[in-house]
Amino acid sequence: MAAHWFLTRRCLEKVGLFSPTFKHYGEDCNFADRVLFHRFKIGVTPLLKVVHDRGERIDSYKKIMYMGYLNYVCVFSNPLNTRYFASFAKMIAVFVKYTIDYKSLKTILYFFRLLFNMPKILKNKKISMFSHCAFYK
Numbered sequence: 001m002a003a004h005w006f007l008t009r010r011c012l013e014k015v016g017l018f019s020p021t022f023k024h025y026g027e028d029c030n031f032a033d034r035v036l037f038h039r040f041k042i043g044v045t046p047l048l049k050v051v052h053d054r055g056e057r058i059d060s061y062k063k064i065m066y067m068g069y070l071n072y073v074c075v076f077s078n079p080l081n082t083r084y085f086a087s088f089a090k091m092i093a094v095f096v097k098y099t100i101d102y103k104s105l106k107t108i109l110y111f112f113r114l115l116f117n118m119p120k121i122l123k124n125k126k127i128s129m130f131s132h133c134a135f136y137k
Contacts (some may be wrong), residue, residue: 002028004050011040016134021077021117021124026070030077034128037079061102068098069110076114076121079129 002018015034018027035042059067072091075081091114098107114121128134 002031003052011035011038013133014038015040016128016131017136019077019124019128019135021073021121022070025067026074029074030128033074033078033080034134037129061104062106065098065102065104065106065110068094068107069114072114073117073121076118077125077128079125 015031015038019030019034022030032042072087072094075087075091076084081087092111095107095111099105124135
């Protein structure tokens with residue numbers, strides 16, 4: 001959870017801020033991918049306890065499908081991912097599985113949403129790779 005990160009100024013200046021590709025959810029995963037791409041380290045402190053007060057929730061199938069969609073936005077936004085064909089093939093398989101499991105055509109809408117947003121996703125990926133202080137306004 002990004003709510004509990006300790007970051008250096010140098011890391012923020014190099015990696016930038018959260019990508020505008022992500023409105024809510026996925027931004028922390030993308031940021032971590034970019035941190036690794038820019039050769040910074042990520043550590044975990046197992047003795048530290050933090051609370052992100054969100055309450056107990058049971059996710060609906062609609063949210064599960066949306067999170068599946070966001071997972072692939074993260075995959076295609078990852079600067080370390082160059083295996084587009086393999087990622088795309090796996091994404092199709094997952095979306096077909098969701099369509100069958102949840103008996104919903106909403107996954108098809110997410111598939112086309114991802115295709116429609118691909119130019120923006122790849123543009124922001126390129127910015128995050130080659131721009132100093134990416135996504136500062």
